[in-house]
Amino acid sequence: MMDNISMITVFSLSGLNEIANYRVVLFSSTLLYYCLILTINCSLILTIVLDKSLHEPMYILLCSLCINGIYGTTGFYPKFLLDLLSSSHDISYHGCLVQAFVMFSFACSDLSILSFMAYDRYLAICRPLHYHSVMNKHRLSQLVCFSWLTPFSILAINITLTSRLTLCSDKIQRLYCVNWVIVLLACPSNNTTVHSIVAYLTILVYVFHGLLIVLSYMYLVRTCRGSMENRKKFMQTCVPHLTCLLTFLSTIVFDVMYMRFGSKNIATSLQNFIAIEFLIIPPIMNPLIYGFKLTKVRNKILFYLNINRKYSQ
Numbered sequence: 001m002m003d004n005i006s007m008i009t010v011f012s013l014s015g016l017n018e019i020a021n022y023r024v025v026l027f028s029s030t031l032l033y034y035c036l037i038l039t040i041n042c043s044l045i046l047t048i049v050l051d052k053s054l055h056e057p058m059y060i061l062l063c064s065l066c067i068n069g070i071y072g073t074t075g076f077y078p079k080f081l082l083d084l085l086s087s088s089h090d091i092s093y094h095g096c097l098v099q100a101f102v103m104f105s106f107a108c109s110d111l112s113i114l115s116f117m118a119y120d121r122y123l124a125i126c127r128p129l130h131y132h133s134v135m136n137k138h139r140l141s142q143l144v145c146f147s148w149l150t151p152f153s154i155l156a157i158n159i160t161l162t163s164r165l166t167l168c169s170d171k172i173q174r175l176y177c178v179n180w181v182i183v184l185l186a187c188p189s190n191n192t193t194v195h196s197i198v199a200y201l202t203i204l205v206y207v208f209h210g211l212l213i214v215l216s217y218m219y220l221v222r223t224c225r226g227s228m229e230n231r232k233k234f235m236q237t238c239v240p241h242l243t244c245l246l247t248f249l250s251t252i253v254f255d256v257m258y259m260r261f262g263s264k265n266i267a268t269s270l271q272n273f274i275a276i277e278f279l280i281i282p283p284i285m286n287p288l289i290y291g292f293k294l295t296k297v298r299n300k301i302l303f304y305l306n307i308n309r310k311y312s313q
Contacts, residue, residue: 013172014172115209
């Protein structure tokens with residue numbers, strides 16, 4: 001046992017212990033997949049940034065979603081790739097806190113952005129006459145800042161509280177650092193009441209995000225039932241959003257439910273997959289779904305691809 005936090009300078013990640021025989025295959029496939037995530041998200045970001053006709057609230061929020069996807073996956077994949085090449089799977093104490101901060105802030109920011117996208121669709125379809133006056137540049141910038149600054153502030157408080165704990169172990173049973181896991185390593189002498197209060201307040205904040213999404217779609221469905229034009233708008237812009245939202249929520253909820261009720265007797269590879277689902281599926285599905293479904297975005301991407309093809313010839 002370690003009785004002093006100053007003695008713990010390195011954590012040991014044990015998630016890779018049972019997959020040593022597949023390191024080369026995992027490294028190659030992971031590197032390819034990470035490059036694919038970067039390429040697809042960067043392509044969509046550049047398309048939106050470079051084309052002024054796409055400088056609308058829905059596309060700006062989509063751009064923010066893609067940037068957040070790059071941010072979150074960069075907090076995991078480079079370290080994971082290094083671990084696959086190394087015989088020891090260690091991470092420094094401060095590096096662990098940084099990674100925990102990135103993982104949680106990425107997930108929280110994603111939910112914030114998706115909730116604001118739902119609100120944007122509600123205004124566009126249910127309140128079209130007030131859309132431009134409500135969703136103006138100032139309001140849009142406030143929403144984007146809120147979707148980033150709020151998770152950063154909340155997680156900064158969480159990580160600061162965690163950094164003050166006295167730890168009695170340096171073994172993390174996952175592929176990456178998670179704030180709640182570090183808290184579980186705290187010695188019994190620690191008082192974690194403040195941690196619990198902050199955790200419940202964090203849950204409360206994001207429950208309100210969920211309520212915003214539910215209310216937005218209640219009004220959307222009610223409005224779209226009576227109009228063929230609104231139904232067409234719903235299918236074109238809301239279905240991609242719903243798909244991304246349900247994908248993200250299912251991966252997060254599945255991981256949380258497993259952490260709370262899951263058996264530790266299942267295969268390590270399945271435990272690892274459950275833990276990193278939200279870093280595998282949403283970051284690549286979000287830009288793909290929007291890129292293929294939204295006609296305006298799809299046409300712009302095809303336009304730029306045709307230009308590049310002509311220049312290459």
